[in-house]
Amino acid sequence: MSSEHADRADAPPLTETIAPGTATDPDVKSADEATVTVDGQDVVVPEGSTVIEAIEAAETAGEVPALCYYDRDSPEAEKIGPRSECRTCMVETDEHGMVPSCSFPAEDGLTVSTDDEAATEARDVNLDLVLSDHNLRCTTCGKNGRCELQDAAIDNDVEEPRYGVFDDREAYEPLDDSSDFIQIDRNKCILCNRCVDACNDVQVEGVLRMEGHGKDTRIGFQNGSETMEDSTCVSCGHCVTVCPTGSLVEQGITDAATIPLPGFSQKNSIGKSLESTGKEKKGPMTRMKRDEPKDLTGEEPDENPGDWL
Template sequence: MSTDPIWEHPHDNEPEVPLTEDIAPGTANDPDAGSTEEATITIDGHRVETETGSTLLDACEAVETDGDVLALCSYDEHEKIGPRSECRTCMVETEEHGVIPSCSFPARDGMTVRTDTEAASEARDVNLDLLLSNHNLLCTTCGKNGRCELQDVSIENSVVEPRYGVMHDRDELEPIDDSSPFIQIDHNKCILCNRCVEACNDVQVEGVLRMEGSGEDTHIGFQNGMKTMMESTCVSCGHCATVCPTGALLEQGLVDATTLPVPGFTHKNSAEGIVGEEYEHQPTQMTPMKSDLDTQNEPLASEWPATEGDD
């Protein structure tokens, strides 16, 4: 009888893609960033009354502020996706605490907030430029062109060129994950807002996506440890692509749906590489997880009733 460890002899019926046993949440378990009581605060000279659970960003959105307060990491208050103080484009200045992120700071009674001070404006501009400098700015070859929130705020803030350079000056870009027939991942356009992770884990509760790495190596990854979307446990619901503010996550049908086409260029070749070219997409091809879910109760082809013309 062999004494070899069992892991040296994997079972033949073991699934090729290991399923996630425990779904790691996005921010569902994080403490509420809102206030614990109603408050009256002053924003750019305007008196604002806020409800329990409000943040300074909620208060800013209730009035016409002097400064343009952005919030790219916040998506929908009803779905509770964000904010996480990830993008830091919502900075404001308070008399009590100095420059702070308004999206995750509770609206406390008696606070005085300014959005147009030099310190607050510079903080927002610097953080927006940092996002742009780490983003593939070949907008005319992107399927999200004209629908990109980062593009919108850049235009609104009259950004001509990021002060810290642009990504396509680099020698090498990250390859696109084009393995899935439904959703494409372009890490060169990810701003690490975490919206997709929260949508996947806290809203859809599928437990597919997560943030991996640290520092400049931080990127979207998969909870089952695989390297491509096709190998993940994705069920192709598409919610991650819906909440993505840029072209980092995009439905395959919109990949080359550019509003300003450039002859000779496509979204795929703009990033100088594709991961998953070995997958030959068919219109009905599904990721392994989705395929298992949809076919587990279907009869085998040999059990289908015969139709006229069959031999």
């Protein structure tokens, strides 16, 4: 850092240890402009494209869900993924066989088939595998009607997932309802990592992480807390924005898409929840974030900060 920037009062050194960045995100984008043939149609995609972007540019009838793929016309989209976690975007290529389209570079001359029988079956199997580990109580979910997994199931004519769904209430994790701003329902998480990338790479807050192994993998907090209330969350809401399912939902609209009947709610659907302990001040930041030793100016924080926004 130059002395010019080091002396700026609005650019102090970091006061907390976080783990920004996700080193496992591969550099998979094409190095040059490429012409790709998708289902017999030639499309030209710019430098830095992947196969799924060629598929999106083509007029093809093939349905490629790509649930862990984040595609938005915004700078932060460059910092989210690719992950290739769900493998619902598999397609067949003449040159490389079956590949995950979200994380395979759009090579010049590549020939892609979205309607290949083996690739279609792979996408269907992987979508059913995602559904098998998902709490499919859509009618009590705040994302009902705006859920990417729900859309994928409808688009692919899924009527009864071949591996069933996650419907054992005794095995459900409690809702994390401790925060005034964001509710976490880990039973709906598809482990796409979008929220972790948004928190660490885009907002650089270092709050979220994926923890555990195998079937115990889950959204966790970098400071080791068990609830959102005790995390270092600043309630920016970016994790909610990128979540494809109802795993992360803004408080206040958690029951916006449910039938207005007594007891018909997300909380009753799960049957158990982690509530606020009462030590959380009402405001835009969680207690752990506000209780840091120094604020951004390097001064001790005000003991009476007044009304929070």
